[in-house]
Amino acid sequence: MAASNKSPGARALVEPLALDSRTLSDGDFSALSLSHSSEQYSNNDFEALASIQAEFECMNAEEVMTTDDETMLLDRSIESTTTASDIEMTDLSDNAQPEQITYSSAANQNSQNIVFQTKPTLQRVPVSAIQVKPTVPQVSQSQSIMIVSPAGGQGTSQILKISHPSTASPGQLQSLAQTLITAKSADGNIVQLRSAQGSRPIVTTSQSGTITLSNVQNVKPVQSAIKRPAQSVQQNRNVYTKMILTGNQSQTGQQVLLANTQHDNQQPQTIKFITSSGASPSIASPTKTITFAQAQQMGLLSSGKIQQILPSSPHKQQGIIVNKLVTSTSTQPSKMTILPATTVKPPAKILPAPTSMTSHAKSSIVSNSQTTTFSSTGKNMPQNSQKVIIRQSSLKPGTLLGNSQVIRIPANQNIVSGPNQVHQIQMPGRQVQYVRLVSTPSSGTSNVVTVGKPKSQTTLQTVGMTHKLGTQQQIVKVLPLNTTSQPLRTVVPKTTLSTSSQRLLIPATAAVSGQSKSAVAIPASALNQLATGQAVLSANSNVGNIVVLPAQYIQQQQQSEEAKGKSQQSTPSLLTTSQGSTGNLSIGSLSEGKSSQRSSSSLEPNGIRPRKPCNCTKSQCLKLYCDCFANGEFCHMCNCNNCSNNLENEEERQRAIKSCLERNPNAFRPKIGKGRETGDDIRRHNKGCNCKRSGCLKNYCECYEAKIPCSANCKCMGCRNVEEPNLEKKSLKDLAEAAEVRTAQLTLSKTKLQQLSDMAFRPPAMSNTGARQPFNFLTDKVVEITCQCLMAQAEEAERSMLDDETSQRLIIEEFGRCLKEIIESAHKAETT
């Protein structure tokens, strides 16, 4: 379906992730960093990455729900404030696009061989940005440092740095640490990969997507073009790089900086750096903690940025998961912690909503769709590849990441072009599409994006609108409505496709705490655009309204949570507090899961719903009893016991998810949708409640908790949760009481009156056909008039000195007439 940009006023840019990687100065620390940065990004890179990652994590979490065992390789970029020229770092559009490019560095004695090879095993993450000519012979050279620099540009060009440790002596490591890859030229089309030790470019990517190895003795292309999934070729797509760093772990661990390269390819790429680790084949990387100052000194982190690296268990592919990425205060040293992660398995990795994996006070996890795996082809390393996953999670205040707002709306495939430049990212294997939309100064007051979706695809599209509202960054996420496979939990079910849905996730107000400087630079106009909270994204007829909350909402949220002194579990995109807690806000009828329903009643005056920690004791948080699990989130800062809803038990978690889906394919679908019968946006429980004793007037009732009246879907007994229940019911009750008083001897039992009342107020609000029922016409006015009639009848009977039985009969008859009239009026209104 064709996509249309409905909001020409705003210009969206898909911009590459910018990570500012400095050269490594510590030879003892084997580091492999890949980043491309731009001067404009500088310190904001991580925040941008974090924000994107937050969004991605949200999608991850839902991806889990909606998909099978496929690996979720979701990459995304980071919004930044550069010009449109920054959007495409490389433009590779060959037919023969490798799924993966592997930079293999085989350590021969004191030399490292840099090998470019493609690995079809990761076809789902094709490398589109860089292609290595297959004709180039493999050459082993002592080259461990490569520089990819823009062939033709400077100034605003982005720099991609790649450095990896040498297997040689520490001194060599240190010397080799001078890695710099400038991945984007000014025009974004040419990329050069050069050795840091030499000025000559090793690899140059042309605009056609090929890479020319000018320094062949240092670079060895192992494999080139790889078939890619048959998909419509869409140029100008923004593709994000997934990097896999495997092996070659130094004794001190590895540091990895993710480079979010953007490519015009339609598919994301996975770049695998394989370095032979002849010297230090550590399989399980011990926890490595370095100070923030060290990280900065090594050039791994730009100022104010922390990342956590979690290596996976040895028997698996070792993964380094950067879970937290925070902007620390300049005065406080920060730590980089490398923690073992056992659940990172390349192909079937489904990551839940962002949650901080650790509670380091000074570190926050940055979930990033970009998974960087550096694989080492050394003798010890084939199975010991490290996978680096930057994941979003709770963030400290001050990180722009925390300020991201994610709004999901149904989307179809094609992304809008035009003033709002929306860039589509399609994930090959999973048919996942991402769309990033970054507003630019030229944007108007609102962004309207129409996203189309291919029919046969299970897509997950995201339109990310990142705005920096002073201290607030907002991300708008677009999710597909009509996915053919498992829909996301936050996606409105097919039955409600005609209606709009929206979900707003409010990020933390990092800037509030004075860290705004580290926020991703975004054009002021773009910020203004969302400052009013009027951004709107629409997907075809399925319109999703994006509501952007004012920054103070976030601040309030944060303050509220901080006041509680307890961090809430992070949600897919979310709010982060200084304690690393996060929260999310769902607005509208957006697919609300169990927790959202339950917690909706706890909305604060400002509309923020604090995230609640679970208290599961027996379910291991792997059943839908657990709100965290039900929402696809990791438990974090919860009170649960024996919790398995975490990354360490990812396999078990995945099994649990699968089990839930087997029992109920809609288990992770939103329970609250919008009734299409009336055409209006009345929210209703898709399944309905089954209350028996609560009268649907307590939070036990999911409908009541969601603050929606019970509908025909409900199977509740004695329901009193009806539309406008208070006034109407009160009126009738008053009527009954008044009748009793007036007649004095009226023996009409309360139960009968209650039955009448129930008759009046409990009928299904909507028929199956969606027609309005007379019940809906029992407005306050009607009730009032009815009561007046009944009162008049009672008074008349009293004046007539009628007996009780007769008075009762007359009143009831009068009531019947009133009801009849109401029904007739309803029918008239229905026909007209």
Next chain:
DNA sequence: GAGTTTGAAACT
């Protein structure tokens, strides 16, 4: 905070 109530989820 402990105990009870409640209804969804899970199980049979």
Next chain:
DNA sequence: CAGTTTCAAACTC
């Protein structure tokens, strides 16, 4: 599909 059990949240005291 219905009945029962399990579970965690909501509620009460």
